[in-house]
Amino acid sequence: MAETLAEVQKQEVHGHDHDHHDQGFVSKYIFSTDHKIIAMQYLFTGMLMGVIGGYMAYVFRMQLAFPGISVPGFGQVSPGEYNSLITNHGSIMIFWVAMPVLIAAFGNYLIPLMIGADDMVFPRINRLSFQVFFISSVVLLLSLFVEGGGFGGAWTSYPPLSASGDYNLTQLGASLWLIAVALEFVAFLLGGINFITTLMNSRAPGMKAYDIPMVCWMIVIASILFMLSVGPLLAGAVMLLFDQTLNTGFYDPARGGDPILWQHLFWFFGHPEVYVVLLPAIGITVDVMATFSRKKLFGYKLVLYTAVATGVLSFFVWAHHQFIAGIDPRMANVFTVTTLLISVPIAEMLFVMIATLYGGSITLTTPMLWALAFLAEFLIGGVTGIFLGASGADIYFHDTYFVLAHFHYTFFPIAIIGTFCAFTYWFPKMFGKMMNETLGKIHFWGTIIPFNFIFIPLFVLGMGGQHRRIYNFEHFPEIAGPEYFQLRQIATIALLIMLAFQVVFFFNVVMSWWKGEKAGKNPWKANTLEWTTESPPPHGNWPVEELPTVYRGPYEYGHPDREEDYWPQNLPG
Amino acid sequence: MAHARPIATTRSATGIPTPRLAVWWILASEVVIFGGLLGAYLMHRIGHPEWAEAASHTQTWIGAVNTFVLLTSSFTAVLAHQAAEKGKGKEAAKLLAFTILGALTFLVIKSYEWTIEIMAGYTITANTFWSFYYTAAGLHALHVIAGAIIMGFIAVDAYRGRELHRVEIIGIYWHFVDVVWIFLFPLLYIAK
Amino acid sequence: MLELVQASTYAADIDRLILFIGVIVGVWFLLAEGIFFWLIWKFRAKPGERTQYLDGTEKNVKKWITIPHALVLVCDVFILVGAVSVWYDVKQQLPDADSTIRVIGQQWAWTFQHPGADNELDTSDDIFTVNDLHVEVEKTYHFQLESRDVLHSFSVPVFRLKQDAIPGRSITGWFTPTRTGEHDVQCSEICGIGHGVMAARIHIEDANTHAAWITRSSAATTP
Ligand code: HEA
Ligand code: HEA
Ligand code: CUA
Ligand SMILES: [Cu+2]
Numbered sequence: 001m002a003e004t005l006a007e008v009q010k011q012e013v014h015g016h017d018h019d020h021h022d023q024g025f026v027s028k029y030i031f032s033t034d035h036k037i038i039a040m041q042y043l044f045t046g047m048l049m050g051v052i053g054g055y056m057a058y059v060f061r062m063q064l065a066f067p068g069i070s071v072p073g074f075g076q077v078s079p080g081e082y083n084s085l086i087t088n089h090g091s092i093m094i095f096w097v098a099m100p101v102l103i104a105a106f107g108n109y110l111i112p113l114m115i116g117a118d119d120m121v122f123p124r125i126n127r128l129s130f131q132v133f134f135i136s137s138v139v140l141l142l143s144l145f146v147e148g149g150g151f152g153g154a155w156t157s158y159p160p161l162s163a164s165g166d167y168n169l170t171q172l173g174a175s176l177w178l179i180a181v182a183l184e185f186v187a188f189l190l191g192g193i194n195f196i197t198t199l200m201n202s203r204a205p206g207m208k209a210y211d212i213p214m215v216c217w218m219i220v221i222a223s224i225l226f227m228l229s230v231g232p233l234l235a236g237a238v239m240l241l242f243d244q245t246l247n248t249g250f251y252d253p254a255r256g257g258d259p260i261l262w263q264h265l266f267w268f269f270g271h272p273e274v275y276v277v278l279l280p281a282i283g284i285t286v287d288v289m290a291t292f293s294r295k296k297l298f299g300y301k302l303v304l305y306t307a308v309a310t311g312v313l314s315f316f317v318w319a320h321h322q323f324i325a326g327i328d329p330r331m332a333n334v335f336t337v338t339t340l341l342i343s344v345p346i347a348e349m350l351f352v353m354i355a356t357l358y359g360g361s362i363t364l365t366t367p368m369l370w371a372l373a374f375l376a377e378f379l380i381g382g383v384t385g386i387f388l389g390a391s392g393a394d395i396y397f398h399d400t401y402f403v404l405a406h407f408h409y410t411f412f413p414i415a416i417i418g419t420f421c422a423f424t425y426w427f428p429k430m431f432g433k434m435m436n437e438t439l440g441k442i443h444f445w446g447t448i449i450p451f452n453f454i455f456i457p458l459f460v461l462g463m464g465g466q467h468r469r470i471y472n473f474e475h476f477p478e479i480a481g482p483e484y485f486q487l488r489q490i491a492t493i494a495l496l497i498m499l500a501f502q503v504v505f506f507f508n509v510v511m512s513w514w515k516g517e518k519a520g521k522n523p524w525k526a527n528t529l530e531w532t533t534e535s536p537p538p539h540g541n542w543p544v545e546e547l548p549t550v551y552r553g554p555y556e557y558g559h560p561d562r563e564e565d566y567w568p569q570n571l572p573g
Numbered sequence: 574m575a576h577a578r579p580i581a582t583t584r585s586a587t588g589i590p591t592p593r594l595a596v597w598w599i600l601a602s603e604v605v606i607f608g609g610l611l612g613a614y615l616m617h618r619i620g621h622p623e624w625a626e627a628a629s630h631t632q633t634w635i636g637a638v639n640t641f642v643l644l645t646s647s648f649t650a651v652l653a654h655q656a657a658e659k660g661k662g663k664e665a666a667k668l669l670a671f672t673i674l675g676a677l678t679f680l681v682i683k684s685y686e687w688t689i690e691i692m693a694g695y696t697i698t699a700n701t702f703w704s705f706y707y708t709a710a711g712l713h714a715l716h717v718i719a720g721a722i723i724m725g726f727i728a729v730d731a732y733r734g735r736e737l738h739r740v741e742i743i744g745i746y747w748h749f750v751d752v753v754w755i756f757l758f759p760l761l762y763i764a765k
Numbered sequence: 766m767l768e769l770v771q772a773s774t775y776a777a778d779i780d781r782l783i784l785f786i787g788v789i790v791g792v793w794f795l796l797a798e799g800i801f802f803w804l805i806w807k808f809r810a811k812p813g814e815r816t817q818y819l820d821g822t823e824k825n826v827k828k829w830i831t832i833p834h835a836l837v838l839v840c841d842v843f844i845l846v847g848a849v850s851v852w853y854d855v856k857q858q859l860p861d862a863d864s865t866i867r868v869i870g871q872q873w874a875w876t877f878q879h880p881g882a883d884n885e886l887d888t889s890d891d892i893f894t895v896n897d898l899h900v901e902v903e904k905t906y907h908f909q910l911e912s913r914d915v916l917h918s919f920s921v922p923v924f925r926l927k928q929d930a931i932p933g934r935s936i937t938g939w940f941t942p943t944r945t946g947e948h949d950v951q952c953s954e955i956c957g958i959g960h961g962v963m964a965a966r967i968h969i970e971d972a973n974t975h976a977a978w979i980t981r982s983s984a985a986t987t988p
Contacts, residue, residue, distance in 0.1 A: 079961055083957075117581035193598050231602055249704065324927050325916075326936055351797075467953040
């Protein structure tokens with residue numbers, strides 16, 4: 001064994017030097033096994049899907065605020081189309097935006113660079129992961145255009161509605177949606193194997209467990225969470241697919257099946273899933289906040305342990321989505337306890353982030369603004385979760401817009417704010433250019449302010465009794481009054497403003513990439529290893545002889561023994 | 574493009590070779606897949622005592638023979654690993670071939686069994702017991718097929734004396750496939 | 766803010782619970798945001814100033830995390846007690862009923878089976894209505910919730926009541942209306958393209974009006 005390893009190593013060292021200079025476009029950008037290229041593929045696919053998901057939100061929000069109008073760029077929205085739009089909006093935003101961008105794109109990009117490795121341990125599995133993901137995206141988008149239209153049974157896809165074309169009227173769309181989701185899961189299982197084993201085994205010499213940058217830990221913990229929770233749902237998806245296509249009766253009570261089974265399988269995955277996307281976003285913001293407040297993390301181990309505790313607890317809370325779904329009412333009490341308990345580790349994580357600012361020297365660069373906004377906004381999402389976790393209150397709130405606003409106040413900070421934070425922070429590394437700060441700040445404020453104007457009204461509407469997944473409220477006189485419509489219109493108009501400001505972002509990306517100021521190796525004066533190589537890093541990340549060795553943790557800012565206020569991980573001494 | 578293996582692959586901060594680490598994580602994700610399926614089945618089975626009648630039509634003897642076949646093939650996989658450890662590629666390849674033969678035997682017997690059952694009218698839609706039966710056994714059979722194919726590639730490599738460490742990896746996977754069957758057999762065939 | 770009347774015995778309890786949670790987490794929320802923004806202001810970068818090297822492991826510093834940690838736990842216990850007691854009242858116990866009705870969801874309408882003059886369900890004088898539920902104020906009702914096809918959810922916002930309907934099962938719950946009026950009944954579980962039109966009305970009537978309605982409807986349905 002040892003022999004073969006050494007041999008392989010020798011062979012690779014040579015392989016690297018003259019391997020990658022003369023490749024064609026296709027092998028370099030499409031079928032590359034380089035983790036950075038794969039990261040870019042995930043990033044741009046995720047970005048494209050994000051625009052599609054945002055477009056869908058635009059279409060159905062227009063319908064909600066101005067029922068029956070012909071939405072510019074779409075046309076009249078029929079009830080079936082409405083259901084399909086929200087279902088696919090939810091699915092896309094979670095499975096094709098949040099996960100691929102936060103976990104796959106940044107995980108791929110950052111893990112090898114931050115632990116001082118030249119690539120993932122299984123580059124070809126990595127490539128396969130993206131290919132499967134790409135196919136899943138194509139299948140999902142195709143499902144919108146088949147006969148009967150895209151699936152419209154909500155992203156939770158509860159049977160019997162989802163199990164039979166007689167009920168959902170989208171036989172083919174439903175199956176394609178399910179296949180797309182299952183493929184996406186497979187892609188992330190493949191990716192997860194890579195993240196986990198790479199972090200475990202391929203760290204630079206000297207890098208101990210507590211020297212790993214938090215974002216790497218978080219992505220890996222998220223991958224483990226994902227891997228351990230998605231299995232039952234995959235089995236459940238096979239069963240649902242058989243119900244749809246072979247006419248089995250797994251979820252059909254008339255034939256000995258049980259529709260609630262799906263809910264258990266779905267939420268057993270679904271709740272851990274929300275932390276699967278939360279943790280990477282926390283990791284990103286923690287790193288960014290440490291850099292721009294020039295502070296050591298206030299409790300590295302605390303963040304790590306609370307993340308693990310959150311992960312473990314998350315397996316025991318799933319039925320809080322099913323309080324009134326017909327489960328045994330005594331069971332609801334157990335899940336209320338676990339759900340409320342989970343506020344403790346998450347609160348602790350957030351408190352550590354706040355405490356990290358203490359005694360710092362804070363510069364409000366664009367990435368720092370995003371990081372701070374993440375915390376400020378996520379708090380709203382977090383505390384409103386408590387109302388829902390309290391079973392007695394959830395009787396009223398379940399499936400109202402209060403729930404909706406709760407999870408947009410968590411998901412938006414995670415998937416959109418967190419992404420922008422990471423994107424603006426690592427842009428110089430990825431593309432070798434600085435982004436324009438003024439445009440960045442305009443985009444920031446143009447996104448954050450409208451965001452609150454979209455979702456605060458939705459909290460109010462939820463408290464007023466507005467329930468979810470309704471294409472037109474005129475059939476419910478109590479929630480069809482003018483006050484209600486005003487709030488809906490405020491939300492929609494805020495969305496339009498927010499979408500308009502996204503143009504600034506794309507303009508900024510293109511202009512900075514094209515003409516931006518050169519970034520240099522370490523524009524933020526940060527400690528972690530990715531900043532010790534060129535921007536953008538070459539194939540192999542470092543010249544083979546210069547692969548870094550690690551001497552200390554990632555957050556040594558303002559160390560009293562040192563002149564400069566930062567201390568890169570790879571500097572001896 | 575040459576498949577240059579990155580230096581990352583050659584490192585081992587935990588002391589465990591990366592491929593072995595990876596296969597354990599893959600198994601962890603597989604365990605929850607089968608765990609979810611079997612857990613769902615068990616919950617239903619407890620709720621439906623009348624399924625015992627359907628279960629009594631399974632071919633217990635055929636299942637038992639298949640259990641024996643799989644156990645034997647796992648044994649040859651162990652021997653293949655031992656041979657590979659000693660660097661005897663050809664012998665490892667031969668033993669892997671036996672394991673593949675075991676897999677094929679298993680599948681042939683399984684097809685025969687399913688044919689009998691389907692002819693008797695016990696199709697996947699006959700009732701939900703049979704739905705579970707075919708889904709669980711089918712998912713397992715897919716793992717047998719996948720394992721056999723991968724083993725084929727590894728055997729060819731091993732025969733040429735290459736990538737011998739992979740013999741152990743596929744062996745671990747194969748034991749897992751075996752263990753899953755050890756759970757399926759009593760749950761689907763014996764519990765009546 | 767949008768005001769929604771409280772029309773059942775437990776509506777006020779649920780509202781009070783919501784307010785209670787609101788106060789507790791509201792205080793935490795404001796405190797956290799307050800400290801957060803204050804720190805951003807206080808420690809904004811000033812030229813030439815060094816940052817403090819703290820890593821949060823020393824005892825006297827760590828208390829800034831451990832004390833809130835314990836306090837959050839205490840607050841959780843309070844919220845838990847409030848939540849469970851309301852939950853118990855609404856979902857776990859079943860007061861004796863003055864009358865029992867059956868609520869049946871199907872794509873995409875509600876069918877209500879009222880017991881009729883004999884106050885006995887499943888007898889020949891039962892009154893069936895579609896999308897109109899008639900109940901008498903101050904009477905305790907049991908409802909048996911069923912579905913003919915997919916999941917639906919029987920939701921009466923003014924009662925603060927919600928319960929999913931599941932095909933193949935009959936779920937029993939209860940309510941006691943406390944004021945007369947006509948209000949929305951929603952279906953709050955997605956059930957296909959007609960989910961958005963699956964609306965019904967609940968008519969909460971005083972004793973006389975309700976009796977008159979029963980007589981009228983019995984007359985209409987008797988063969
Ligand atoms: C990443 C996304 C994300 C995150 C992080 C969370 C976090 C939480 N969620 Fe949320 N949730 C969703 C996404 C998310 N959720 C989604 C998508 C749905 C709906 C799915 C659907 O139906 O379509 C949902 C629905 C949902 C429900 C079901 C509602 C219903 O349908 O009836 C519940 C119920 O318990 C719940 C609870 C919680 C809780 C307790 C937390 C906790 O983790 C929050 C913990 C954080 C804090 C509490 C804040 C910090 C703490 C303090 C400031 C201290 C003070 C606090 C106390 C004293 C308690 N969520
Ligand atoms: C990550 C999750 C996520 C995100 C970000 C969003 C974003 C938004 N959501 Fe969505 N939503 C869901 C997840 C999400 N949603 C889910 C799970 C559901 C439930 C579905 C169901 O019921 O089945 C839902 C449902 C839902 C509804 C309810 C429909 C109904 O029940 O009838 C509404 C209504 O207003 C809504 C609105 C919005 C709006 C206005 C936004 C806006 O914030 C959107 C603005 C969009 C952008 C700003 C796009 C910007 C992105 C880019 C520019 C790409 C950048 C990329 C890189 C830098 C890499 N959403
Ligand atoms: Cu019935 Cu929604
Ligand atoms: Cu949850």
